[in-house]
Amino acid sequence: MSYQIFPNIIFIFSVLGILLIILRHLPNAVEDDPSKLASVPVQEKLIKKGLPAVAFSQASSVTKLWFKRFWNFMLEAKDLKPTAITGYNLKKIFGNRHLGAQKTQTHPSTTQDIKDEKFFLEAIKKEPKNFTHYDSLGKYYLEKNSFTDSRDIYEYLTNHQPTNGDYSARLAYSCYQLKQYDQAAIYYERSLALDSAQPNRYYNLGLSWEALGQPSQAEHAILSAIALEPKNSKYYISLSNIYSKMGEQVKAKTILEQARHFDPKNETLKEKISKLGK
Secondary structure: OHHHHHHHHHHHHHHHHHHHHHHHOOOOOOOOOHHHOOOOHHHHHHHHOOOOOOOOOOHHHHHHHHHHHHHHHHHHHOOOOOOHHHHHHHHHHHOOOOOOOOOOOOOOOOOOOOOOHHHHHHHHHHOOOOHHHHHHHHHHHHHOOOHHHHHHHHHHHHHHOOOOHHHHHHHHHHHHHOOOHHHHHHHHHHHHHHOOOOHHHHHHHHHHHHHOOOHHHHHHHHHHHHHHOOOOHHHHHHHHHHHHHOOOHHHHHHHHHHHHHHOOOOHHHHHHHHHHOO
16 A cells, blocks of 8 residues: 555655745735725724734735645545544544644733723734734624624734634624624635634524525535534524525424434424424
């Protein structure tokens, strides 16, 4: 078997070597020129909040994205790419973080018990190129249900860190809460393209498609969530609602009965099954 594997390995590394040589000669995509920021709507919104006008080079982020896509392509070509369900199971065991990644402090340590908007803005002003401060501010806005503000922050972050699926997912959630369902679907799909082992994002994508009146696409998304997390009653209830809207009452009842097998004490399931009739 080794005589068959080694040529493939040599081929992969040869192509990667060529790709790395090309990428090393790519120019920086963005310069730190505050004067160029005024024309960007998101930048203007952040400047009005008192944030510094700072641009970030996207070259490294774009390079990482294309490198990741190329590597996944090579693995698929050699049938070596792990499935999404495998990745999801690993995250359930080890937590939703990269193994071996260093812990990053979200914001400066403080003895303050209350961290308000001003606190996070000050942290950004001190370290204007630290994305975790912007993320902390975005999370603060989400907790306060200030979805317009959180959308602005995560739109800014996704523009500068397009390979971060968490930022895209939080932007999608902000758009959904603002009833911008088409944008929510776009950003949920983007986040899943970066990390397909996220069942709740598939679920939220399904809700976005349902709100857009696209039941078939909503069904497909929620079935993907169930494939990753087959014992989450919430997904089955949502899928049943979609089937009911499609006029598929038998399928709506059947999917609920499937959930009752692993969640027999769920009163919501019992009530919905009863409403659908015997």
